[in-house]
Amino acid sequence: MSAEAKMEIGQLTVSASPHIRCDESISKIMWTVNATLAPAALFSVYRFGVKALVTMIICIVAAVVTEYLIQKWQNKPVTVSDGSAFLTGLLLAMNIPSTVPWYMPLFGSVVAIAVAKHTMGGLGYNIFNPALVGRAVLLASWPVAMTTWPEMASKVDGVTSATPLGILKLQGYEKLVSVFGDKMEMYKSLFIGTRSGSMGETSALLLILGGAYLIYRGYINWRVPVFMIGTVGVLTWALGGHAGLFSGDPILNMLSGGLILGAFYMATDMVTIPITNNGQIVFAIGAGCLTVLIRLLGGYPEGVCYAILLMNSVTPLIDRWLKPAKFGARR
């Protein structure tokens, strides 16, 4: 028996334990997130037409190419295949109106990848969510184009080109409800996505389904969307009405604007949010509060983007403050 036993060992790897790893990888996570965004992205193409597809492709290609060029230039390993630059491009596209001229998404993607991501050191080191930085820069640079939303390609409800939150801000709640017909119609429209807005602001349903899958896979923490959307709901219900406390419409506020997209896909960006469960809850509640503050008192109708960016900036502080409960510390 031992005569035929093969005993060659070849090159043995000697390294610290452990010697086995799970099957997860960065690219698996990133491409899964991309895949779960696909239904909402395709829906916006269906709603807003080919122009939306073109804008989306510009965003993604610009993001990927920018990352490739920077990594080539810096003699770093090229990591465009890990799906994170693709995701930044896609998320930026979801955050802007489909009707903007071609150079805006291009510029936004370059800023997102080159400035927000690679000046910080690349994936894992960026403080701010790159896609949101891209959007913020575009909004500051071309405020009119960035807040002019298209008519729906297939008009069912006669929604005007202003977003629901825009109408709410400028013309009031009664006017908004009348645009949709009645309250239930409004909720239905917001939930399914037959309304105006940025490409990713439309179908709450598809975004929630995608996010739910990510929660199921353990790629995002359920606490973030639940606490962020919950905070917005409670605060707008309490403070958002004109008939005193608790006269606001929480459902309208939770379903409109970029809240669903932001809460499921950007406030959950693992690189830029706290690392512990408690830290993420603080982050989500903070982002929810800032969103409501901007919506109710700020100059913009929508505040999700800035709310998340502001909370990104305090993430290191939250991480230092809220560490996990150490084993053996309780005595």
Add this chain to the structure above:
Amino acid sequence: MAKSFRGGVHPDDRKRYTAAKPIETAPLPDKVVIPTRQHIGAPCAALVKAGDLVKKGQVIAEAQAFVSSPIHASLSGKVVEVADYPHPVFGFCQSVVIESDGADEWVEGMPLSRDWQALDAAALKDIIRQAGIVGMGGATFPTHVKLAPPPEKPIDAFILNGAECEPYLTADHRVMLEATDKVVTGMRIVMKVLGVAKGYIGIEENKPDAITAMVAATKGTGITVVPLKTKYPQGAEKTLIKVILDREVPSGGLPMDVGAVVQNVGTMVAVADAVVSGLPLVERVATVTGGAIAEPKNLLLRIGTTFAQAVEQCGGFAAPPAKLIMGGPMMGMAQCRLDVPVIKGTSGILALSEDDVNAGEEKPCIRCGRCVDACPMGLVPSMLSILGQRGLFEVAKEEYDLLDCVECGSCVYACPAKRNIVHYVKYLKAQNAAAAAAKK
């Protein structure tokens, strides 16, 4: 309901390769290489020289220190060399090479038959020390030291660690099935030494037959079998005590600080053999397995058998291994050669294929928090790895509890960026120790 703890990971346990295979006694090797250092504590000095004839069970190396443990010849024959040989833990170490005479004769007076109940705690402890018994789970801390806690640390609970939470390993599982009564006898001896009435056996649910066997064998002994959820690192000393007794060993403390002593299954068999039959520790059960082993087995091996001999006993390699490991895949030590010997702490010999290892290029941390969720000690492993890359051991120690890390490897297993967090932790701990030594 099976008990569990916070954190941990669920690797595929891969115990199916060997769980149903009875322990096979490996043939007597022609030659053994017995290192004089097989434990934590003072190294032993060889008592024999080339040319000496030795019998199985004869003391061949000893140290006078309390925290040490003697070494015995594992077969009868002639000492051919006392020299530095490869060692699975220390690189190279003084070793006694014995060529077998084929007779496999015990030293005179072994084995004997003793009534352990008639012996007092001091006598039992002395037998255990003289038999060279150390923690056989891998830590190799001398057992008689663990059984002699200072008087200000009263012990009220003894736990037998039958969790065997490391993937692949089935040695403890088979021992619990095949030497059930010896395990219980060993436990009762140890409980007598410690003067405790409460004994527990923690066993993961993936070994239902071992749970059944131990429940039947412990009837009327005051020993409770506690089924544990199958989750790594269920068998880590601190988590085991937390799960079974709901006591947290304080940061920087030892199990005895919460009145507990934990021992390994194989150690109990060695204790029973030593006390009841007068036999020192000269052999142990180890699981020889992994995707690169042709025919994985649970082997009863003489101390000093080389890994090559053990692997040959399992049909050699099915494919050239990517990694050779002593112990389990989560906390075992990677080896660079096959001529290292089986020592008292060798619970397994793993030859892992590329597929088993599933290595990947290390990437920057993306702060996903999986390591934080996996850490049973409540640390932030991602920060330890980042501080490790920068050598910032003081920050790691002061702000991120470096010294609380038990190096279980759960964080590394869970990390999608394939970061070698335990490697950085070991590096930081070494830096810290060097700095502390320099201060003195």
